Amino acid sequence: MKLVIDSGAKEIIRKIELNGYEAFIVGGCVRDIIMSKTPNDWDITTSALPEDIINIFEKTIPTGLKHGTVTVLFGSSHYEVTTYRIDGEYVDMRHPEHVEYSKNIIDDLSRRDFTINAMAYNEEIGLIDKFNGVEDINKRLVRCVGNPDMRFDEDALRILRAIRFSAKLNFDIEENTYKSIASKANNLKKVSFERINSELEGIIKYSPDRLCILDNIGVSKWLFNGYIFRKDELELSKKIDYIPCEYQESYAQSAKKAMIFNRMDTESLTKMLKALRYSSKEILYTQKVHSLLINESFDNILNEKISYFDLKIEIKNIISSIGNIDLSKYAIYSKFIIKYKNPSVCFDVFNDIIDKGEAYLVSHLKINGRDLLENDIACGKKIGYVLEKLLEHIIYNPQDNKKEILLNLSKKIK
Known part of the structure; x- marks a missing residue:
């Protein structure tokens, strides 16, 4: 079996071999090539010791010397080069307490996790597949x-x-x-x-x-506070990948989590996400989508008899409450999916709002806090209140988003 290797990995292997050592691409990159996929990373395993690799190549980073790994900088790419090794005892269920270097590639492949990741290849020797990874790929x-x-x-x-x-x-x-x-x-x-x-x-x-596997093996009881997954909801969440707008992975992941845990209350969801060490930004995105899913005040968007004008008002209110138009698209799409409706009409409305430049955030108003101060209309916390009230008016009356009109309106707001 002949595989096509990345030019940088090929050159690194060639240089290592010229110095009298073995070297192979290994692991996921071999699996991906066999499956006709483009590898994200090219890992190399070798009989050379870490200090040998540092001597052979001009630009290296000692990223994991304890475990035999040196990163070789080649062109604009980085390649992890690791010495064949035999792992010692895993006392912390994470890293071996010590490693022992080997001259035998099979020793190195034997310590790997799955057969599909335990294959090695170079152009001279070909594919080494001691554990039948190709067979398992085919199966x-x-x-x-x-x-x-x-x-x-x-x-x-x-x-x-x-x-x-x-x-x-x-x-x-x-x-x-x-x-x-x-x-x-x-x-x-x-x-x-x-x-x-x-x-x-x-x-x-x-x-x-x-x-669902985590339910079946009992992990959900402690990892997700006893939350039981429903396969139909999990399948529905996969539809997020087909949202008809520019793909934003963080928004998509948040929307999926909000859908998956839509039967969990917001407080419990937040507590669980914090325990699982999600970032504050990811938690916030998930909260915003989840809040829309459980918020009945926005259920008008699910009413097929709603007028186009009223639907636009609902959507602008949702964008305003979420604060981000792209995240709002994922949130509304999620709400439609949960209710088994076709969300395509919503994206026509989104495009209409954007094309016409209609305001849905305070920052879109043709007036700001300085204008209110300079005209002795409001100061301090009252500025935010007045601007929010103006936005409520403009969401219904986009044609009034002009500075003179907004100043006159703001004078009437108590």
């Missing part, structure tokens, strides 16, 4: 290398990684691997929430319906 299976119980005892996060790979690649989890996942699920309690967060986001991004 569309995620299978542990060797004994699955050992793999999950070494690093419990591999439980979530198995689910994420099944979500990303649309693979099944091999039977014995799944049985081990179920029996070792409590090991995840020893993993930091920061690490769990990263894998969860991958599952939600690629195929949120795989979250």
Whole structure:
């Protein structure tokens, strides 16, 4: 089997071999090439020691010397080059306490998580596939290398990684691997929430319906405060990926989480997201979408008999409450999906609002706080109140968004 290698990785392997050592591309990049995908990263494994790599290449970064990894800077790209190794005992279910370098590529492949990630390749020797990764790719299976119980005892996060790979690649989890996942699920309690967060986001991004596995193995009881997923809602959340506007991953992920946890109250959702170490921005985005999903005051947008004018008013009010037009699109799309309606008409309204330059935020008003101060209309906290009242008027009467009209209106606001 001949694989096409990135030119930078090919040159690094060539230089290592010229110095008398072995080198192969390894792991996910090999899997991706076999599956006709473009790798995001090119990892290289070698018989050369880290100090050898530092001597061979002019530009290197000692990113992980403890575990045998040196980053080689080649052109504008970075390549992680790691010495063949045998891992010692995993005392913290994360990193081996020590590593032992090896001269045998099979030793290195033996320590890896799944067969589809345990292949190596160079142009001289070809593909090394000791654990039948190609066969599992063809069978569309995620299978542990060797004994699955050992793999999950070494690093419990591999439980979530198995689910994420099944979500990303649309693979099944091999039977014995799944049985081990179920029996070792409590090991995840020893993993930091920061690490769990990263894998969860991958599952939600690629195929949120795989979250049902966490229910089946008992993880939801403690990770999501006992929240039970519904497969129909998880399937619906996947429709976010087809929203007809410029894709914003952070907004899409927030909308998916809001939909997935739409039966959870906002306070509980916020508490859970904080525990899972989501950023303040991500929590805020999710809260805004979730608030719309559970807010009945905006249910008029779901009424098929609503007039175009009233629908535009509803949408401008939603954008105003959320404060961001793109996030608002995801929020409204989510609300329509939950109610099984066709949201396409909403995007016609969005485009109409934008094309006509209609105001939906205070910042869009043709008047500001300085104007109110200079005309002795308001000061202090009253400025914000007056501007909000003006926005309420302009949302219904976009043609009045002129400075002179707004000044006259503001004088009438008590």
